[in-house]
Amino acid sequence: MRNKNGLSVIFSPGIVLLILLIFVTACSAPVEETPLVNPTEAPAAEAEPTESAADPTEAPAAEVEPTQPAAEPTEPTAETEEEAVAPSGTLVVGIPHTVNALDKANGATEYANSISQHIQQMPLYPHPDGSVGPLLAESWEIIDDTHVRFNLRQGVTFTNGEPFNADVFMFSWEWINSNDVANAETWANVEAIDIHDDYSLTITFTNPDPLQLQKMAYFYPLYPPEYTQEVGMEGFGQAPIGTGPFVLDEWVAGDRIVLKANPDYYEPGRPRLETVIFRPITEDATRAAALQAGDIDIARLVPDELVLQLEQDPNIEVLKIQGTRNYSVLFNNMTTGVGTPIESREVRQALNYAVDNEQIVDVILEGNGVAVDSFITPIMFGYDESQPTIPYDPERARELLAEAGYPDGFSIAMACPAGAYVKIEQVCQAVAGYLEDVGVIVDLQIIESGQFWDQEASREIAPLFLDGWGARFPDATTPLLGAFVPDTVVDYGSTWANYYDPRYVELYEAQGFTLDQEKRQEAIQEFHRYMVEEPAAIWLYQSFVFTGVRNRVQGLEVYANETQLLYDVSVTDE
Amino acid sequence: MQRYLLRRLGQAVFVVFGLSLIVFFMVRLTGDPARLMMSREATAEQVAAFRQRLGFDRPLLVQYLDFAGSALRGDLGTSIYYRQPAIKLIKERLRPTIELASLGLIFTIITGIPLGIIAAYKPGTFWDGITQSLSLISQSVPIYWAGLVLILIFAVRLQLVPTFGRDDWRSYILPVFAISLQWIGRLARLTRTAMLEVLQQDYILAAQAKGAGPLTVLSRHALRNAAVPLLTYVGLSFGYMLGGSVIIESVFAWPGIGFLVFQAISVRDFPLVQAVTVVISIMFLAINLLVDLSYILLNPRIRYS
Numbered sequence: 001m002r003n004k005n006g007l008s009v010i011f012s013p014g015i016v017l018l019i020l021l022i023f024v025t026a027c028s029a030p031v032e033e034t035p036l037v038n039p040t041e042a043p044a045a046e047a048e049p050t051e052s053a054a055d056p057t058e059a060p061a062a063e064v065e066p067t068q069p070a071a072e073p074t075e076p077t078a079e080t081e082e083e084a085v086a087p088s089g090t091l092v093v094g095i096p097h098t099v100n101a102l103d104k105a106n107g108a109t110e111y112a113n114s115i116s117q118h119i120q121q122m123p124l125y126p127h128p129d130g131s132v133g134p135l136l137a138e139s140w141e142i143i144d145d146t147h148v149r150f151n152l153r154q155g156v157t158f159t160n161g162e163p164f165n166a167d168v169f170m171f172s173w174e175w176i177n178s179n180d181v182a183n184a185e186t187w188a189n190v191e192a193i194d195i196h197d198d199y200s201l202t203i204t205f206t207n208p209d210p211l212q213l214q215k216m217a218y219f220y221p222l223y224p225p226e227y228t229q230e231v232g233m234e235g236f237g238q239a240p241i242g243t244g245p246f247v248l249d250e251w252v253a254g255d256r257i258v259l260k261a262n263p264d265y266y267e268p269g270r271p272r273l274e275t276v277i278f279r280p281i282t283e284d285a286t287r288a289a290a291l292q293a294g295d296i297d298i299a300r301l302v303p304d305e306l307v308l309q310l311e312q313d314p315n316i317e318v319l320k321i322q323g324t325r326n327y328s329v330l331f332n333n334m335t336t337g338v339g340t341p342i343e344s345r346e347v348r349q350a351l352n353y354a355v356d357n358e359q360i361v362d363v364i365l366e367g368n369g370v371a372v373d374s375f376i377t378p379i380m381f382g383y384d385e386s387q388p389t390i391p392y393d394p395e396r397a398r399e400l401l402a403e404a405g406y407p408d409g410f411s412i413a414m415a416c417p418a419g420a421y422v423k424i425e426q427v428c429q430a431v432a433g434y435l436e437d438v439g440v441i442v443d444l445q446i447i448e449s450g451q452f453w454d455q456e457a458s459r460e461i462a463p464l465f466l467d468g469w470g471a472r473f474p475d476a477t478t479p480l481l482g483a484f485v486p487d488t489v490v491d492y493g494s495t496w497a498n499y500y501d502p503r504y505v506e507l508y509e510a511q512g513f514t515l516d517q518e519k520r521q522e523a524i525q526e527f528h529r530y531m532v533e534e535p536a537a538i539w540l541y542q543s544f545v546f547t548g549v550r551n552r553v554q555g556l557e558v559y560a561n562e563t564q565l566l567y568d569v570s571v572t573d574e
Numbered sequence: 575m576q577r578y579l580l581r582r583l584g585q586a587v588f589v590v591f592g593l594s595l596i597v598f599f600m601v602r603l604t605g606d607p608a609r610l611m612m613s614r615e616a617t618a619e620q621v622a623a624f625r626q627r628l629g630f631d632r633p634l635l636v637q638y639l640d641f642a643g644s645a646l647r648g649d650l651g652t653s654i655y656y657r658q659p660a661i662k663l664i665k666e667r668l669r670p671t672i673e674l675a676s677l678g679l680i681f682t683i684i685t686g687i688p689l690g691i692i693a694a695y696k697p698g699t700f701w702d703g704i705t706q707s708l709s710l711i712s713q714s715v716p717i718y719w720a721g722l723v724l725i726l727i728f729a730v731r732l733q734l735v736p737t738f739g740r741d742d743w744r745s746y747i748l749p750v751f752a753i754s755l756q757w758i759g760r761l762a763r764l765t766r767t768a769m770l771e772v773l774q775q776d777y778i779l780a781a782q783a784k785g786a787g788p789l790t791v792l793s794r795h796a797l798r799n800a801a802v803p804l805l806t807y808v809g810l811s812f813g814y815m816l817g818g819s820v821i822i823e824s825v826f827a828w829p830g831i832g833f834l835v836f837q838a839i840s841v842r843d844f845p846l847v848q849a850v851t852v853v854i855s856i857m858f859l860a861i862n863l864l865v866d867l868s869y870i871l872l873n874p875r876i877r878y879s
Contacts, residue, residue, distance in 0.1 A: 098837055237657065252829065286827060289730050
């Protein structure tokens with residue numbers, strides 16, 4: 001047939017072009033057996049396997065010990081015989097956010113902070129499995145729950161020539177205290193610093209914190225006094241100077257951050273790379289495409305739906321690790337939930353029995369997650385397999401509801417943060433579906449995430465609300481503190497979970513104020529049992545975190561908490 | 575003419591003022607920046623202190639007047655996220671966006687206008703059909719999808735260009751093409767329509783009768799007269815490309831202000847969003863003014879009073 005211009009419509013060039021375009025698109029998904037010649041990668045490199053992510057529960061890393069003598073026989077200034085391998089090669093990392101400042105005090109994302117930790121160092125080194133090792137502090141001694149003595153490494157200088165010594169600790173602490181910083185945990189909890197001599201000091205902590213040493217590997221940056229005072233906080237954030245294995249070479253706003261190896265770095269054998277370039281690529285699909293094309297070597301934060309596509313590429317390996325973010329449907333028993341059925345323990349248990357969280361993980365998350373029964377999950381410190389779990393049992397759920405006085409169920413509202421997390425709306429709907437099966441009618445409110453968190457913070461949120469809480473360390477103490485412990489009890493607590501149970505607070509206190517790990521283990525297991533018996537939420541799951549890596553990258557170990565250090569990473573060709 | 579200019583400038587000021595007011599209130603409707611900026615472990619006190627430090631606890635009108643006052647003095651506020659003056663951030667990122675929009679504009683013109691001319695010159699033929707279909711496709715294709723498809727085909731599969739970023743001349747190819755896509759189609763159709771109308775005029779017949787070749791007829795006689803609506807359109811599209819490059823820049827990780835403002839919005843960096851809006855609206859208004867003034871060059875009979 002012809003249109004009014006006399007042109008054939010069916011065979012018009014436009015339709016043909018359209019079909020061609022669709023055809024080309026469909027065929028362009030790069031699922032192929034033979035890899036393309038990639039200009040940045042030698043074909044021989046494919047044969048080498050990448051070292052996969054460390055299993056989070058076993059890594060040959062140094063454990064936190066009560067006393068640790070100055071162990072390593074490394075001499076910082078002299079070159080040891082074993083290592084004369086100069087750093088070489090260039091690595092390009094694609095990150096999902098731009099960097100706002102390269103300063104631990106003000107970095108807004110873990111990506112910014114990971115990069116800054118290559119330049120600016122902490123006293124201790126964080127390992128992927130959550131343990132810590134010596135860095136600028138060679139050894140340390142736990143004197144008691146609030147006193148730790150540190151022995152510092154000698155002969156280290158900042159890359160601008162300033163010496164590193166105990167005064168640097170004092171300066172850094174005072175510097176953070178006298179400035180407005182965005183990250184409140186920087187140099188937090190320090191009561192006093194006693195300097196004994198140039199290379200030893202004792203820190204007195206205000207509160208006993210079981211994770212204090214772990215925090216010393218993340219939140220206690222050391223600043224070169226002269227330079228820092230000269231450029232100020234903002235100046236430092238744009239041009240940091242530290243003791244680390246890399247120096248900042250170039251920072252093109254929004255485009256790239258280029259690090260070069262520090263030729264005078266004090267640890268032999270580190271770094272292995274000559275150049276590392278970080279490039280922000282906010283679109284997930286573009287970041288994955290860049291990895292496939294070889295324009296980047298590491299793609300941080302690969303979303304679930306792109307994992308399969310990347311895994312099919314023989315030049316790429318997708319490393320996965322169980323993330324610490326814990327997703328659960330919390331009960332607001334402080335405001336909107338008062339007077340509703342959720343105040344009853346049987347009801348809360350019933351709701352847990354009603355939801356099949358394993359099925360949710362298998363179907364909605366396609367297996368990319370682990371079902372959990374409390375905040376203490378398999379990757380967290382103190383977890384014990386023999387702890388009780390809450391299996392899927394709708395019969396039991398109905399029994400419990402009847403016992404509680406709701407044989408016909410009830411209605412209740414539930415809030416869901418739209419777009420905040422992967423597939424969260426589907427999870428919310430699945431939960432609502434399961435609850436409906438046992439007679440609990442859910443009024444599901446899908447709210448824009450900004451507003452959702454506002455409501456959560458101001459305690460206006462619905463009696464049921466689904467949210468995720470990440471922890472920097474594989475240890476439940478921080479999420480427990482933030483979720484269930486009011487700031488009247490501990491001054492940096494909060495109750496974002498909008499759930500209050502005095503026994504939770506007691507149990508927190510039992511494990512939260514000692515560095516004695518055995519005592520903590522018992523207390524944590526007790527807490528776990530209690531969280532199953534008196535649930536503060538419908539416990540759901542923890543999800544996996546994926547990083548895409550090209551085969552030429554060696555030695556990469558993935559962290560569960562979005563940090564990524566590249567001290568020991570190398571590349572095989574170039 | 576002077577009065578015309580003054581009036582236009584006055585209108586521009588009014589528009590920028592109104593726009594900044596709208597954006598100012600709109601971003602604040604989306605949520606409390608203090609709560610969103612701080613980690614959830616922050617206590618209520620810390621959030622309140624943060625809010626106070628940034629002045630978000632003051633009445634909205636006071637906040638706005640403060641912003642407007644500083645803006646008039648050249649201080650467009652400080653970005654909460656980057657902790658740098660917004661002006662500095664914008665200056666750093668402006669050039670890539672201008673490059674992208676300019677090249678996009680040039681590409682749109684050299685592709686769209688000839689296509690439209692060909693279609694007008696031979697209406698109802700195969701060429702006309704191709705042009706119309708192409709322009710339909712190019713206008714209908716969603717930019718985000720188009721950008722990703724281009725990347726998949728030309729960068730990943732064929733390895734002809736980089737996947738993202740602004741590195742060397744090859745980095746410009748896909749983003750420029752992607753940003754021009756929808757405008758080419760529209761410009762082609764507009765050119766075709768304008769040219770068709772002009773080609774029917776008597777003076778065209780006269781020129782042909784005088785022995786002018788097709789090229790002369792098309793360029794000197796037809797195009798020049800069809801140019802006014804085309805110029806309007808070209809000016810508008812440049813303005814849109816400048817301001818609307820947000821999607822393209824995000825897809826291609828192009829380090830311009832579109833990318834900057836996209837990130838700013840997602841982290842609720844109000845001052846930066848406001849600052850970028852003011853800057854872009856000023857540029858847009860300036861372009862419009864230039865376009866209007868350029869009519870005089872094209873068509874001496876147009877007068878402004």
